[in-house]
Structures are given as structure tokens and as C-alpha cells.
Amino acid sequence: MTEPMVSLRGVYKIFGQDGASVMDHVKNGMGKEELLAEHKHVLGLNDINVDMQAGEITVVMGLSGSGKSTLIRHLNRLIEPTAGEIIVQGEDVMQLSETGLREVRQQKMSMVFQKFALLPHKTVLQNAGMPLSVRGEDAEVCNREATKWLDRVGLAGFENHYPAQLSGGMQQRVGIARALTANTDIMLMDEAFSALDPLIRTDMQDLLLELQKELHKTIIFITHDLDEALKLADHLVILKDGYVVQQGEPQHILLNPNDPYIEDFVSDINRARVLRVRSVMTPLSDGAVPDDAHGDVDVDDTLESMIARSGGDTSHAYVVKDGDETVGTLDMTALVRALVPRVSSDDGTRNY
Amino acid sequence: MAFYDKLFETLGLSNWCGVAGEGAPLSMADLMAQASGDAASGPFFPFPSLDNLNESCSAILQSRDVTKGIEDGFLAAKPALKSVLDPLTQPLSWMLDGALWLFEATPWFIMIPVLVGISWYASRSKPVTIFVFVAIMLLGLVDHYDVAMQTLSIIFVCTTISVLLGVPIGIAMSKSDRLQKFTVPVLDLLQTLPTFVYLIPLIFLFSVTESKLYGIAIILYAIVPVIRLTDLGIRLVDQDVIEAADAFGMNSKQKLMRVQLPLALPNIMAGVNQTIMMSLAMVVIASLVSAPGLGVNVLRGIRNLELGVGIVAGIGIVLLAVILDRVSKAALSRVDMTHVKH
Numbered sequence: 001m002t003e004p005m006v007s008l009r010g011v012y013k014i015f016g017q018d019g020a021s022v023m024d025h026v027k028n029g030m031g032k033e034e035l036l037a038e039h040k041h042v043l044g045l046n047d048i049n050v051d052m053q054a055g056e057i058t059v060v061m062g063l064s065g066s067g068k069s070t071l072i073r074h075l076n077r078l079i080e081p082t083a084g085e086i087i088v089q090g091e092d093v094m095q096l097s098e099t100g101l102r103e104v105r106q107q108k109m110s111m112v113f114q115k116f117a118l119l120p121h122k123t124v125l126q127n128a129g130m131p132l133s134v135r136g137e138d139a140e141v142c143n144r145e146a147t148k149w150l151d152r153v154g155l156a157g158f159e160n161h162y163p164a165q166l167s168g169g170m171q172q173r174v175g176i177a178r179a180l181t182a183n184t185d186i187m188l189m190d191e192a193f194s195a196l197d198p199l200i201r202t203d204m205q206d207l208l209l210e211l212q213k214e215l216h217k218t219i220i221f222i223t224h225d226l227d228e229a230l231k232l233a234d235h236l237v238i239l240k241d242g243y244v245v246q247q248g249e250p251q252h253i254l255l256n257p258n259d260p261y262i263e264d265f266v267s268d269i270n271r272a273r274v275l276r277v278r279s280v281m282t283p284l285s286d287g288a289v290p291d292d293a294h295g296d297v298d299v300d301d302t303l304e305s306m307i308a309r310s311g312g313d314t315s316h317a318y319v320v321k322d323g324d325e326t327v328g329t330l331d332m333t334a335l336v337r338a339l340v341p342r343v344s345s346d347d348g349t350r351n352y
Numbered sequence: 353m354a355f356y357d358k359l360f361e362t363l364g365l366s367n368w369c370g371v372a373g374e375g376a377p378l379s380m381a382d383l384m385a386q387a388s389g390d391a392a393s394g395p396f397f398p399f400p401s402l403d404n405l406n407e408s409c410s411a412i413l414q415s416r417d418v419t420k421g422i423e424d425g426f427l428a429a430k431p432a433l434k435s436v437l438d439p440l441t442q443p444l445s446w447m448l449d450g451a452l453w454l455f456e457a458t459p460w461f462i463m464i465p466v467l468v469g470i471s472w473y474a475s476r477s478k479p480v481t482i483f484v485f486v487a488i489m490l491l492g493l494v495d496h497y498d499v500a501m502q503t504l505s506i507i508f509v510c511t512t513i514s515v516l517l518g519v520p521i522g523i524a525m526s527k528s529d530r531l532q533k534f535t536v537p538v539l540d541l542l543q544t545l546p547t548f549v550y551l552i553p554l555i556f557l558f559s560v561t562e563s564k565l566y567g568i569a570i571i572l573y574a575i576v577p578v579i580r581l582t583d584l585g586i587r588l589v590d591q592d593v594i595e596a597a598d599a600f601g602m603n604s605k606q607k608l609m610r611v612q613l614p615l616a617l618p619n620i621m622a623g624v625n626q627t628i629m630m631s632l633a634m635v636v637i638a639s640l641v642s643a644p645g646l647g648v649n650v651l652r653g654i655r656n657l658e659l660g661v662g663i664v665a666g667i668g669i670v671l672l673a674v675i676l677d678r679v680s681k682a683a684l685s686r687v688d689m690t691h692v693k694h
């Protein structure tokens with residue numbers, strides 16, 4: 001595997017008077033509640049180790065207060081860690097001077113915010129061009145780039161409006177255009193779509209995926225919504241009380257949750273719509289395909305579409321293709337089995 | 353035999369005190385008591401004030417020594433203070449005198465259109481502009497045009513200086529909690545002290561004939577709101593927007609000029625409006641220390657019991673106040689408009 005674009009190594013964050021002084025307790029396994037009760041410090045992040053690969057969308061998911069915003073703000077050091085390393089493109093962000101840090105923020109990472117955080121006294125065009133004007137580019141360059149990206153996110157014609165004149169969805173399009181104008185490899189998105197209505201949220205997710213297909217940015221996306229996480233994630237990180245409960249390929253997590261916390265999360269999901277053939281097929285081992293196969297399916301088809309196609313008949317089997325290559329077989333019985341969530345054997349261990 | 357004699361005896365301080373009462377000048381109360389021939393007529397248990405203790409122990413100061421000490425100390429410090437403050441504040445005198453000259457020398461048929469033009473430019477409101485025109489014409493009609501211009505010139509200079517000094521001070525305060533902690537009590541003091549109280553040391557320091565005397569008095573009083581509201585305005589700027597500015601790598605100067613000041617502008621303008629109104633209030637009082645303008649006529653009304661003169665000048669001040677308030681408020685709401693809330 002290539003070197004990750006961003007990695008966090010043993011990152012801890014403890015909010016309070018003197019976070020470093022209680023680090024030992026945390027390292028010895030003291031939890032968030034205990035730390036607050038006994039030492040009046042808030043455990044923000046607890047030994048975070050995450051690699052974020054170039055060109056992928058890494059989604060960090062967790063309930064409110066689990067430390068998602070804290071985590072993403074460590075990447076551009078809007079929040080200073082109590083301990084740990086933050087490595088961006090092989091460079092330790094913690095070693096940077098103030099100027100160096102500003103340069104990283106200008107050149108390498110852009111950010112999209114939950115509450116949009118646009119400048120209310122500037123026009124849409126000026127807002128979108130802000131990252132370039134901060135770098136000292138001419139107004140002409142800023143406007144040209146800003147216009148280009150505003151067009152791309154579907155805001156052509158709104159250049160001279162003020163943010164308050166736009167709906168929430170449109171304001172967040174400006175937020176995305178602003179991040180794209182910065183032309184950085186890394187994009188940080190903190191609950192970027194959480195403040196939007198469900199329908200608009202779906203539109204924005206589609207827009208993001210469409211842009212990503214074209215631009216191949218390294219996106220770190222925060223959400224508390226599992227559907228959104230599963231739709232967007234190449235790599236899913238699940239946070240709870242400041243520590244990583246499980247991380248990996250989202251379909252894998254869905255099928256093999258390692259914690260009651262996650263099982264609870266995934267139990268309400270429409271699995272047929274989320275799971276893909278790739279995750280439930282039998283990989284081809286000896287080149288043998290069943291001769292009674294009912295046809296070819298694509299690895300990325302959803303189970304929902306397969307059920308529709310088979311007419312609900314569990315006796316069917318299909319040959320799975322990735323492009324032109326045959327990669328496995330799909331047995332409808334296995335498919336139906338995968339639709340039932342694996343129920344936790346010990347409900348009593350839930351403590352959240 | 354004074355009340356506290358026993359106290360000093362039991363404390364064994366008789367020697368340090370010296371001979372009671374001897375050599376010390378008599379207080380007024382003593383003289384009265386002697387005159388009435390009844391030394392024991394004092395209160396049964398007098399308050400242990402300096403004067404009462406001094407009766408028993410002459411080593412203790414009398415209260416008049418305290419006031420005298422302050423006065424002496426002030427007079428001793430005066431040359432040093434003056435040598436620093438005089439050149440520092442001299443430009444203020446020049447500006448006040450210069451503005452006064454300019455406002456008086458400009459003929460009315462130029463001045464009035466200029467003022468009306470400024471009102472229009474700042475407020476972009478027809479009713480306000482018409483009101484300004486009518487009010488100035490009214491003042492002129494009763495021969496108060498000149499004094500009104502004198503008052504206006506002082507307000508103009510003092511407000512300008514207050515803003516030029518107050519905004520940077522407010523910015524500095526908003527950046528440092530420590531500075532804010534030290535500055536707020538000073539601002540409270542400046543605002544609560546009766547104006548006459550800080551005229552006293554100023555009169556000692558500067559001669560009453562210098563215009564900077566009233567200039568300083570007005571500025572000290574009027575600068576407070578613009579400082580406070582600049583500080584408040586910057587602190588109230590949406591933290592999410594500040595975070596975005598940081599995330600896109602703005603340095604602190606860019607943050608100040610592009611985000612904090614523009615977003616704090618409505619508050620700062622509200623502070624400027626208050627500063628203007630407070631300069632006007634103070635310029636009237638400052639006529640006590642030779643500030644020219646409408647206040648002089650009010651003073652004349654009080655001193656000579658010329659009721660009509662005082663009331664006409666008073667109405668003139670009200671007109672001026674309304675003009676200044678309306679124009680600056682209209683300008684403020686215009687700033688607010690372009691600042692559409694989200």
C-alpha cells in the first residue's frame with residue numbers, strides 16, 4: 001500500500017487546565033466519565049491511530065460528543081493535540097512554525113463547515129475566491145477560479161448575491177466551491193451536510209461523489225449519520241467517547257461489527273440498499289462457475305437490485321463480473337442471510 | 353484632656369507622640385470649644401479620625417495635612433508631568449483651534465451645503481437630510497449659527513480623535529483578556545466620575561486659556577463607548593467564521609481587516625454614535641473652562657439669570673444633538689443593511 005496522505009499516530013487530546021498532567025491516567029485506561037469526575041478534564045481523543053489514503057473518502061462517524069470535530073480539527077491544528085503525531089504527506093505538522101502551518105492550511109487543506117461559516121459581508125463570488133485572495137492572488141485570478149467552481153457546484157448566476165440571500169443548501173454549495181477554489185489535495189468536511197434538509201442532503205452527497213470521481217481528492221468527512229457514512233465512505237472510522245471502536249471497509253464493518261455500539265448503529269439500516277454483491281459473493285477459487293447461473297451481475301450492484309432481479313427467488317445463482325472479468329458467484333440464499341443483522345449475543349454489555 | 357489620651361498611654365506611645373496638643377495648630381472645633389468655655393462638650397465617643405487622634409498625639413497628622421500633601425505632591429509633579437504632556441497634547445490645541453477657525457471662516461453659504469451634503473452621504477435618507485437643513489437654518493435665524501459651528505467644530509475634532517485612539521485600544525482589548533481586565537475599571541471610572549472631578553487636575557496641569565484643556569476633558573469622557581463597543585464587537589464575531597478564517601490560513605492582520613473589523617462594524621458605529629453624543633454633552637460643561645460654543649450661552653443664562661438666552665441656547669443644543677444622532681444612526685443602519693444577518 002502506498003504511503004497514506006494523512007496519518008494520525010497515537011493522538012491524544014485532553015481538554016482542561018493541564019491536559020498533560022492527567023495523560024498517565026488516560027494511558028492507564030481511565031475512561032472519559034471517570035476522568036471528568038475525578039480530575040475535571042474532558043477526554044477529547046484517546047489514542048487515535050488512523051491512516052487516510054490519497055484519493056479516498058475517509059468517513060469518521062460517531063454520536064454527538066464522541067470527538068469527531070475534535071479529531072478533524074487536529075489535522076490542520078485548529079486544535080493542538082496533548083500528545084501524538086500528525087503526518088500530512090510525510091511531513092509532521094506538529095513540527096511546523098506558525099508560518100509553515102499557515103502555508104499548509106493555505107496550500108494543502110481546505111475545510112467545509114457544518115454552519116457554512118461564510119463571510120456575511122462578502123458576495124458569493126468573493127467568498128468562493130477567499131482562499132486565493134488570502135494567498136495574495138490578484139482579484140482577477142480569484143474571480144476566475146471562483147466563477148469556475150461556482151459554476152461546477154451549480155451556482156452560476158448567483159455570484160453577486162450575499163450568503164444570507166441563499167438557502168442553506170446553496171450556502172453550503174458556496175462552502176464547497178470555496179474549498180475547491182483553494183485547490184488543495186485534502187478536503188476536511190465537518191458534518192458538512194448535517195444542517196440541511198434530507199432531500200437537499202442527498203443532492204449534496206451525489207454532488208460530492210460526482211466531484212470526487214473527477215477530482216480524486218483526499219476527503220475526510222465527518223458525520224453522525226450511518227446512511228451518509230455508508231454512501232460516501234471508502235474507509236470508515238467509528239468513534240465513541242474519543243476512541244476508535246472499529247475502522248475499515250464500510251461493508252466489512254456492516255457485516256462484522258465488533259462492538260455492541262456498532263451493532264446498534266447498523267441494526268436500523270436498510271442493508272439491502274447498502275450492501276453490494278461484492279460483500280456477499282463467493283469469490284471464484286477454482287474457476288468453476290455454476291452451469292445453472294441465471295446470468296451475470298456486477299460486483300457493485302446493490303442487494304436490493306438483485307432481489308428485484310431474481311423476483312425474490314432464493315434458488316437463483318448468478319455469475320459476478322468485475323468489468324469483463326469473472327470474479328465470483330452469487331447465491332441468493334447467501335444474499336438473504338446477509339440481510340439479517342448479526343445480533344449481539346450479550347446485550348447486557350451495552351453501556352452507552 | 354482629649355478622649356484618646358488614655359489609648360496612647362496604655363499603648364506606651366506617649367513619648368513618640370510628644371506633648372499632647374502642643375505646637376499643633378488648633379482646629380476650628382477647638383476654637384469653638386474654647387470660645388464657649390466648655391472643653392468637655394465634645395461628643396462622648398468621637399470617631400477616631402485624624403483630627404481627633406491628633407488632639408491626643410501630635411505625631412499623628414491632621415486631615416488638612418493630607419489635602420495639603422496631595423496638593424504639594426501634585427504641584428511637585430506638575431513640572432515633570434507638564435514637560436511630558438504639554439508637547440504630547442500640543443497638536444490637540446492646534447487641531448481644535450484650526451477646526452474652530454475653519455468652521456468660523458467658511459462662509460455660511462458654503463458651510464450649510466457642505467453639512468447637508470455630508471448628512472446625505474452618511475445617511476442616504478431624505479427626511480434626515482431635510483431635517484438637518486431646516487435645523488441649521490433655524491439656528492441661523494436666531495443668530496446662533498456661529499456658536500453652533502463652534503460647538504460642532506469641537507465635537508468634530510474630539511470625536512475624530514476618540515475614534516482614532518479608541519478603535520485601536522478596543523482592538524487590543526479584544527485580543528488580550530489581561531488588558532481587558534485592567535482597562536475596564538479605568539473605563540468605568542471615566543464614565544462614572546462626575547465630569548467636574550477630572551476637570552480639577554486638568555486645570556492644574558494646563559492653563560485655562562489653552563484649548564487642549566477642554567479637548568482632553570471631552571475626549572476622556574467621550575472615548576469610553578467607542579473603546580467598549582469595539583472590544584465587544586470583535587469579541588462577538590461569530591466563532592465559526594473566525595475558525596474558517598484560520599482554516600484557510602489567514603494571518604492575524606488579514607483576520608482583523610477582512611473578518612473581525614467588518615463584522616464588528618455595526619457595533620463600532622453604535623459606539624461612535626454614543627461618542628458623538630457624549631462629546632456634545634461634555635462640550636457644554638467644558639464651557640466652564642473656556643470652551644466656546646452654545647454652552648457659553650447656557651452658562652450666561654445660568655450666571656446672569658438670563659432665562660431667554662439660556663433656553664434658546666438649550667434648544668440649539670437639542671437641535672444639534674438630534675442632528676448628530678439621526679445622521680449617525682442612519683449611517684449605522686445603512687452599515688447594518690449591507691451586513692445582512694444569517
Ligand SMILES: Nc1ncnc2c1ncn2[C@@H]1O[C@H](COP(=O)(O)OP(=O)(O)O)[C@@H](O)[C@H]1O
Pocket residue numbers: 015016042043044062063064065066067068069070071
Ligand atoms: N474546548 C473544549 N473544552 C472542553 N471540552 C471540549 C472542548 N471542545 C470539545 N470538548 C468536549 O470534547 C468532546 C468531543 O467534542 P466534539 O469533538 O465537539 O464532539 P462531536 O463533534 O463528535 O460532537 C465533548 O465531550 C465535548 O464536550
Ligand SMILES: [Mg+2]
Pocket residue numbers: 068069191
Ligand atoms: Mg461536531
